[in-house]
Amino acid sequence: MRRNEFFQLLQERVLFLDGAYGTEFFKRGVNGLIELLNIEDPEEVQKLHREYIEAGSDIILTNTFSANRLKLRAYNLEKDLERININAVKIAKSVSGGKFVFGDISSTGNFISPLGNLDFEEAYEVFKEQASLLIEAGVDGIILETMSDLKELKAAIIAVRDLSHEIPLIAHMTFEADGKTVSGTSIEIFATLMNDLDVDVVGINCSLEPDEMLPVFTKLSELSMKPLCVEPNAGKPILEKGRLSYKTAPKEFAVYMADFIELGANIVGGCCGTGPEHIKVMCKYIGNQKPRKRQVKREQYLSSRTILRPTDTFLVIGERINASGRKKLQTKIQQMDFSQVVELSQLQEQEGCDAIDLNFGIEKLLTHDHFRRAIVELDKRSSLPVSFDIQNLQFLESAMREYAGRGLINSAFAREDHLEERIRLLKKYGGMLIVLAMEKHVPETAQQRFKIAMKAAEILKDHDVDLERVYFDPLVLPAGAKNDYHTTLKAIELMNRAGLKTSIGLSNLSFGLANRESVNAAFLALCIEKGLSAAILNSAEATTMNVLRGALQLKGKEPAKTEQVIEDEL
Amino acid sequence: MRRNEFFQLLQERVLFLDGAYGTEFFKRGVNGLIELLNIEDPEEVQKLHREYIEAGSDIILTNTFSANRLKLRAYNLEKDLERININAVKIAKSVSGGKFVFGDISSTGNFISPLGNLDFEEAYEVFKEQASLLIEAGVDGIILETMSDLKELKAAIIAVRDLSHEIPLIAHMTFEADGKTVSGTSIEIFATLMNDLDVDVVGINCSLEPDEMLPVFTKLSELSMKPLCVEPNAGKPILEKGRLSYKTAPKEFAVYMADFIELGANIVGGCCGTGPEHIKVMCKYIGNQKPRKRQVKREQYLSSRTILRPTDTFLVIGERINASGRKKLQTKIQQMDFSQVVELSQLQEQEGCDAIDLNFGIEKLLTHDHFRRAIVELDKRSSLPVSFDIQNLQFLESAMREYAGRGLINSAFAREDHLEERIRLLKKYGGMLIVLAMEKHVPETAQQRFKIAMKAAEILKDHDVDLERVYFDPLVLPAGAKNDYHTTLKAIELMNRAGLKTSIGLSNLSFGLANRESVNAAFLALCIEKGLSAAILNSAEATTMNVLRGALQLKGKEPAKTEQVIEDEL
């Protein structure tokens, strides 16, 4: 199946997925690794597939949930990796009768660093290996299920897409009732990153019963710009006669699933505890429906693994992790000691930043491992989203690849070559972008800068990059006789009027001046009045941070709380 | 002599005053109060007058230096007050032969509160009494000499002018070599206040010999917009055979006096130690000269008795002495306890204010004595210039009358009646003025406020008030749905473009809002960018004070000191 056909179908009607395999096989008396059935008892698998098809499933999943090298290794079954996966596809296809067969992939069972010891690239290879077998065996699509580590999901998505740009891809994570994965990633963060990544459908499955999953799915439906899939469990597992069983009856399950459709689900199915009867009743109860139109929030967010920061009001990017001219910090970074980097990140969070700019300066003395390790350390010990202030393209990619969140590229020149390199990274890893309003040299006038930004905007649009994801930097130069700060203000005004978001490197303004903090703060107020959307600044400057707040409040970008007013004769 | 004739004459040529009477009579063997000669030995007086006339004096002074009621009381001569003064005029006129006779008035010998115990109004009455006698006896003008208390000089000036708007009036103070009076008033403060007051000539006399007086006079000549008079001593007094004598020879004295003429002196004469020979040699040496044209600094200053604050960069007026809604402060003020008022003034000076706004709020519970006493207390124990935020016109006049400096009236409505009342006070007591850009109600648009300000400017010009002395308040209202702060910004821009100075009450903006300090600070930056010249603000807001400095520096209103720049790879 081609992706656009799949997409077309998703617009036409709600599709039905199948139910569980694991819990259903256990119920039917299978013990041990169910994927072993693919080579030891293919008919048992075939039978369940057929029951799901007969129940009304439009899509069945291959019996390959745990059939990746690391999982199989735990069962000493590495040698059967190929057969298990290839047979699974064959079995499913043998009974699909024109319905779709999606290759099922789940976690390696190991956490990627920093949550565990698995290397991102190793996880990537494991997923690539399994996906490659499934695709070559002829699946119609791939579904990534029951993932609880955003970074692992990302590794899987990138692996699938490195194999094929044409295979339909569904990406799921599993959330707790509080709307977070066990590793602390919220449904909003998941939705936000998935909007960027090259997946066709996003969804949630497992862990929750339908009524618990509904509020989590509601948030997903509010933020996701992708078609949605959902597979709840059939209730909570109950230990009964030494076996786990699930108690949500098929009719009850079906009624719940109709709620998900009202919220905009495009594909509905069941996870643990659901069997063919659940799917059958659901399909009958729901029947042929057109998916609901959803109102999706267009707000842009940056995120780390655990922190989501909206950017619509104003984005404050802390500039303090900047090793330029700081020998001690440079040496530490060279020695892979990121303690100070982490400290500065934590400090900037306390100071009120939304994101931290990562500028190691001395790039020619570093390797891509420095950037990967830095990202892992920050993921582990700090929480703010990262702005990648990295010049070397390979290093930039290493950092973004390792990053468990939606970061910001800082920055691209407004030249086609420079932009295209970074657009490729945005599409592969997600995130936002700052584009400098210059090609090679700083244009003298605001009008020239504006013109260059508009040209860059056209290039971005030609490459299908939503301009909501992009900031344009009108360029701030050290204030003085040579550089009139009004040029920057005018450029902000022009860009803002044209609907472009703007971001500045505030501290450049006062480079070489006395009273830097005061000058920066005053200028920031002027910029915000002109419509500035973001700034990279020194959050240790209390005056700047206070004025920022005041300027935004004045501009009506933050609610002005009314305090008790003391009336008196005036 | 009419004032305009005198003024005309001053433009045409340098006039010669006479020399000393006191030291010259002592030299001639007179003991005791020399004014007693007017009734006991008129011929002695006549003789010295004649010698000065013969030496070349264009103006001779009556022998009435100490002939005021308080000085005479010390000699038990109150009963002779009238005769001494009237005879003095008669004697001088009997020998003047067409030359001018100016009635000489000096200090009461008592300091006015807070320097001493003399009440301002009593001093005023003493001067009025003596001046009245001199004027009625037919002097051509009045000279106020050897004053060292600015407030006493002011009392004398007001007294003379309350008697006659037509009598030519010369006002002198006596300075030490450091350019300050013994009570700490600088030559600049003196010059600044005299520019406003209704005197024809300002000058300095006594205490210094010519070469010491020259730098002091230089400052006067740079700041004074009035014709200038100068009378140095003939050197330092030396105790010789039990008598003080002065050693600067007539020729040496004459050569020095030529320097004063180069600096723009319009009238030159001699004080202690000078006699007819000094005047004779001087007149001959200098001859008939046209007064020099001077370049006078047009900058406006506010001052207290001892502190001068320029207003051209930006004027910061502290709002913290505001008793509105503060019961405890109100009670203290009602009880004439100004300790907190003084503390707040001192605090605001530390916080960086140029002036303090005095707003007692509860005017209907106060008397004019509250304002007089407050001004005296502030004069005594704090130093910042005062902004009179006083609604009741009588109270406003009491405060200004008592004030030893150049204050600010805050404020007048832009209505002819309201303006004229305050213009009268400005002309009588000196100072600057804030005019609200409203007649009775706050105009909605910036254009309306601008129009009203321009109309007020016309009224002020019609009344010969230099617009450099006036701020226009574009009106700041609490920011919110009803009031768009852009109206104020636009009004500042329009007024600034028309060359009007502007001042705002900054804190009004954030009335009822959260984060007042931040909002105020941000708005102040926007206002300064539009050209704002002054603000009444809360200097306890560190953010506001920091941003103020930064915004001015950015605007190029303060020199941006270049700090050492750390170069590094960027």
Ligand SMILES: [Zn+2]
């Ligand atoms: Zn499940």
Ligand SMILES: [Zn+2]
């Ligand atoms: Zn003297």
Ligand SMILES: [Zn+2]
């Ligand atoms: Zn004298």
